[in-house]
Amino acid sequence: MIAGLIDNYEAVKDAEVMMKPVHEPVGKCPACGADVIEKNKGFMCSNRDCKFALWKDNHFMDALSKKMTKQIAVTLLKDGRCNLKKCRSVKTGKTYDTTLVLSTEDNGRANFSLDFSQKG
Numbered sequence: 001m002i003a004g005l006i007d008n009y010e011a012v013k014d015a016e017v018m019m020k021p022v023h024e025p026v027g028k029c030p031a032c033g034a035d036v037i038e039k040n041k042g043f044m045c046s047n048r049d050c051k052f053a054l055w056k057d058n059h060f061m062d063a064l065s066k067k068m069t070k071q072i073a074v075t076l077l078k079d080g081r082c083n084l085k086k087c088r089s090v091k092t093g094k095t096y097d098t099t100l101v102l103s104t105e106d107n108g109r110a111n112f113s114l115d116f117s118q119k120g
């Protein structure tokens, strides 16, 4: 009886491990090359020594009335830039398309800039 309970318990534990959502990397860190993993607050480098993160709560994106979505993060990590359609300026209320460009500082911190030279 006791042995049976333990067997069941082990089986459940194994199932939980298997059911646990795997944090699939969204891309490679542009600063150090490690996997970037989606967390609650953003897309973070899996390398603890690296400061790289694309925060979901992001003032730069707020100013464009945009959110850092997984799709944007994937594109930024792959191409270093991402076209953003229908950004809305918080200041002027105007709507425009632009390209978000990702760069990194020496310590791995992410920097954003906008490139208006490419249309579409």
Ligand SMILES: [Zn+2]
Residues within 6 Å of the ligand: 029, 030, 031, 032, 033, 034, 045, 046, 047, 050, 051, 052, 108
């Ligand atoms: Zn990194």
